[in-house]
Amino acid sequence: MSAFYITTAIAYPNGTPHIGHAYEYIAADAFARFKRLDGYDVRFLTGTDEHGLKMQQTAQKEGITPRELADRNAAGFKRLQDALGSSYDRFIRTTDADHYEASQELWRRMADAGDIYLGSYSGWYSVRDEAYFAEDETEVDAEGVRRAVSTGAEVTWTEEESYFFRLSAYQDRLLKLYEEHPGFIGPDVRRNEIASFVAQGLKDLSISRATFDWGVPVPGDERHVMYVWVDALTNYLTGIGFPHDEASVAKYWPADVHIIGKDIARFHAVYWPAFLMSAGLDVPTRVHAHGFLFNKGAKMSKSVGNVVDPFELVDEYGLDTLRFFLLREISYGQDGSYSHEAIVTRRNADLANEYGNLAQRSLSMVAKNLGGIVPEPGAYTAEDEELLALADGLVDRMRPEMDRQNVHLALEAAWQVLSRTNRYFSAQEPWVLRKTDPARMGTVLYVTLEVLRIVTLLVQPVIPGSAAAILDQLGVPGDGRDFSALPERLAAGTRLPAPAPVFPKYEA
RNA sequence: CCCCCUGUAGCUCAACCGGUCAGAGCAGAGGACUCAUAAUCCUUUGGUUGCGGGUUCAAGUCCCGCCGGGGGGACCA
Numbered sequence: 407m408s409a410f411y412i413t414t415a416i417a418y419p420n421g422t423p424h425i426g427h428a429y430e431y432i433a434a435d436a437f438a439r440f441k442r443l444d445g446y447d448v449r450f451l452t453g454t455d456e457h458g459l460k461m462q463q464t465a466q467k468e469g470i471t472p473r474e475l476a477d478r479n480a481a482g483f484k485r486l487q488d489a490l491g492s493s494y495d496r497f498i499r500t501t502d503a504d505h506y507e508a509s510q511e512l513w514r515r516m517a518d519a520g521d522i523y524l525g526s527y528s529g530w531y532s533v534r535d536e537a538y539f540a541e542d543e544t545e546v547d548a549e550g551v552r553r554a555v556s557t558g559a560e561v562t563w564t565e566e567e568s569y570f571f572r573l574s575a576y577q578d579r580l581l582k583l584y585e586e587h588p589g590f591i592g593p594d595v596r597r598n599e600i601a602s603f604v605a606q607g608l609k610d611l612s613i614s615r616a617t618f619d620w621g622v623p624v625p626g627d628e629r630h631v632m633y634v635w636v637d638a639l640t641n642y643l644t645g646i647g648f649p650h651d652e653a654s655v656a657k658y659w660p661a662d663v664h665i666i667g668k669d670i671a672r673f674h675a676v677y678w679p680a681f682l683m684s685a686g687l688d689v690p691t692r693v694h695a696h697g698f699l700f701n702k703g704a705k706m707s708k709s710v711g712n713v714v715d716p717f718e719l720v721d722e723y724g725l726d727t728l729r730f731f732l733l734r735e736i737s738y739g740q741d742g743s744y745s746h747e748a749i750v751t752r753r754n755a756d757l758a759n760e761y762g763n764l765a766q767r768s769l770s771m772v773a774k775n776l777g778g779i780v781p782e783p784g785a786y787t788a789e790d791e792e793l794l795a796l797a798d799g800l801v802d803r804m805r806p807e808m809d810r811q812n813v814h815l816a817l818e819a820a821w822q823v824l825s826r827t828n829r830y831f832s833a834q835e836p837w838v839l840r841k842t843d844p845a846r847m848g849t850v851l852y853v854t855l856e857v858l859r860i861v862t863l864l865v866q867p868v869i870p871g872s873a874a875a876i877l878d879q880l881g882v883p884g885d886g887r888d889f890s891a892l893p894e895r896l897a898a899g900t901r902l903p904a905p906a907p908v909f910p911k912y913e914a
Numbered sequence: 915c916c917c918c919c920u921g922u923a924g925c926u927c928a929a930c931c932g933g934u935c936a937g938a939g940c941a942g943a944g945g946a947c948u949c950a951u952a953a954u955c956c957u958u959u960g961g962u963u964g965c966g967g968g969u970u971c972a973a974g975u976c977c978c979g980c981c982g983g984g985g986g987g988a989c990c991a
Binding site: 595596598599600602603606668672697735736737740741743747748751752754755756758759760762763764765766767768769770771774775814818821822825828829831832833835836837838840851907909910911 | 917918919920925926927939940941947948949950951953954955956984985986987988
């Protein structure tokens with residue numbers, strides 16, 4: 407069985423999760439589920455990135471330890487994943503003991519490769535802002551004190567020791583990577599952006615800090631902790647047992663896709679492959695950056711008060727409606743907008759009317775006219791064959807779209823089949839056949855249910871709960887629900903439970 | 915200041931190397947049907963393809979300028 411390794415970015419838990427996190431988790435979960443149903447041995451990793459100065463500061467403000475803050479907030483992110491029905495295999499925390507080991511091992515390998523050296527970092531430092539300022543961002547006031555222009559805080563010339571990663575040495579290899587593997591970064595806009603950034607030249611990267619201690623200690627120099635991204639990115643290796651579990655690493659590495667937000671594309675498409683090359687590890691197959699979500703087109707911000715709590719959205723619309731809306735409405739890679747109206751429209755038009763009602767109108771005819779037994783189909787007409795062929799071909803249309811994270815296109819293809827099926831049903835008029843040709847009615851109903859079975863199997867990754875309910879109503883056994891069952895046909899003679907609407911219309 | 919992307923019906927998007935009346939879904943309008951969650955089916959309204967020039971037999975599709983949106987760089991972390 408081939409392996410498939412997918413990850414989300416790990417969230418920085420110095421606050422509570424918002425809809426953007428939910429968006430990423432839902433999408434990653436759908437991809438993971440799709441691959442699992444398609445016969446892959448999937449490993450799906452997500453978690454939290456808990457180190458760094460901000461965590462330490464936030465904790466200090468609240469009078470608790472960074473660890474306590476991390477424990478509290480990481481729990482919130484994990485709760486979100488669970489509320490979203492996410493099928494992650496591990497929720498990793500960068501404070502996990504095995505992550506320290508993995509990070510230090512990666513560091514050692516980069517050091518052994520000669521890519522890490524001790525240097526120094528200097529500039530006008532403001533203790534109050536805990537930040538460096540450039541010369542022209544400071545000015546000397548009337549009393550002869552140099553201050554930062556933007557904050558007015560006093561600054562002093564400071565030199566700080568720091569370890570550096572020889573990123574500058576990787577420019578050519580990175581450019582070659584982008585050129586030879588155009589699929590390494592998606593969508594295409596990101597690749598162009600990243601490639602032009604790298605082409606401009608790369609500076610060595612500061613990768614340690616001695617001014618705070620909330621982080622992974624640098625091996626061999628306990629005065630330093632690793633700075634942000636070395637530690638954070640390594641989680642993808644920790645999550646598969648690096649470095650000790652060699653079998654697991656061999657199986658799952660390189661990762662098939664890292665799902666991230668566009669704001670951190672550079673770290674994943676430049677720093678991360680460079681680190682891996684340095685350490686002698688393969689680079690991931692693909693990094694896919696999604697866009698941001700806007701509330702009715704407006705950026706979310708606390709001051710505007712339009713920040714939406716993802717838990718509330720789940721409560722309001724239902725989990726599958728939210729999942730479906732986000733994945734069907736927005737092109738996964740571009741920014742997207744959501745609104746109450748848009749969510750309700752998707753819910754009612756796509757789920758309740760086109761899909762749910764199709765199941766209901768066909769199933770209820772089977773219940774009322776055939777005693778709830780799946781009929782034996784007679785000879786197929788050209789219309790029957792055509793529709794079945796369309797449904798049989800759906801998986802081949804969805805696979806490549808899902809592989810490029812084009813969920814919205816995969817779903818569009820599925821809904822095209824549903825639309826065709828509604829037209830077929832209306833054209834065949836089984837309610838007329840009931841009186842004129844009952845056998846033919848049975849065939850029409852059989853074909854309809856069979857197409858519903860195929861489509862429902864394929865949309866399980868997006869709306870797992872609802873799909874399960876529909877498969878129950880179609881009498882599809884639990885062991886007949888992965889994609890290997892697609893070519894099988896619905897078993898005639900199966901007794902079906904009483905049908906009930908799975909997607910009630912949203913009224914409000 | 916520089917670079918890249920983008921601007922197509924009310925909304926969300928399509929249109930391969932420039933070439934039949936610029937397409938689809940949703941929303942809207944009219945009709946049909948009654949199996950179904952007033953659902954579904956059929957028909958249909960609606961676009962000077964941001965604006966202004968230019969190249970070409972022919973331009974959403976190429977070039978220049980302007981306006982609007984997004985992203986990146988530079989400067990800052």
